[in-house]
Amino acid sequence: MVEDKQLAEELAALNRAYRERLSGQFDELEEIARRLVADPAKAGGGEMLGELMGLAHKMAGASGTFGMPRLGDRARSLEEFCDTMMKAGQPPSGDQLAAIHEKVAACRREAEAPPE
Numbered sequence: 001m002v003e004d005k006q007l008a009e010e011l012a013a014l015n016r017a018y019r020e021r022l023s024g025q026f027d028e029l030e031e032i033a034r035r036l037v038a039d040p041a042k043a044g045g046g047e048m049l050g051e052l053m054g055l056a057h058k059m060a061g062a063s064g065t066f067g068m069p070r071l072g073d074r075a076r077s078l079e080e081f082c083d084t085m086m087k088a089g090q091p092p093s094g095d096q097l098a099a100i101h102e103k104v105a106a107c108r109r110e111a112e113a114p115p116e
Contacts, residue, residue, distance in 0.1 A: 018066045022059075022111045029055055029078075029104045036100065040091040049092075052100070053082035059107065071110040078103040 032052045035042075042048055056079035063072035081103060085092050092100070 015066050018062065019111070025055060025059060026104070026108045026111070029107070033097075033100050033104055036092065037097050040097060042091075046086045046089070049082045049086045053079050053086065056082065056107075068111065071107060074103065074107045074110050078107060 029052065032048055032055070036048050036052075056075045060072045060075035060079055063069065063075060078100070081096075081099065085096060
């Protein structure tokens with residue numbers, strides 16, 4: 001019983017630490033999205049979209065591990081959206097840039113929602 005309680009406390013501490021790190025990850029996602037708006041032509045080469053996709057991929061995987069499957073789903077949606085644009089090889093349109101911002105914001109909202 002003591003081991004179960006200790007394990008539960010350790011897992012809760014890891015979960016809190018992950019939630020705290022999310023803020024910095026969202027700052028990174030938002031900064032990349034801002035850079036995309038400032039110079040969408042660079043996105044056609046895929047570097048910024050690749051960065052965004054990589055961060056979204058990590059978030060999607062880790063979120064499930066830490067009991068946040070809906071955040072994982074939203075991050076995966078962002079990852080897949082970026083992948084589709086990278087494969088197109090064209091700079092994102094205004095509508096696509098708006099969709100990126102909305103997907104990043106949806107991830108943040110999900111992360112800030114109270115745990116179930």
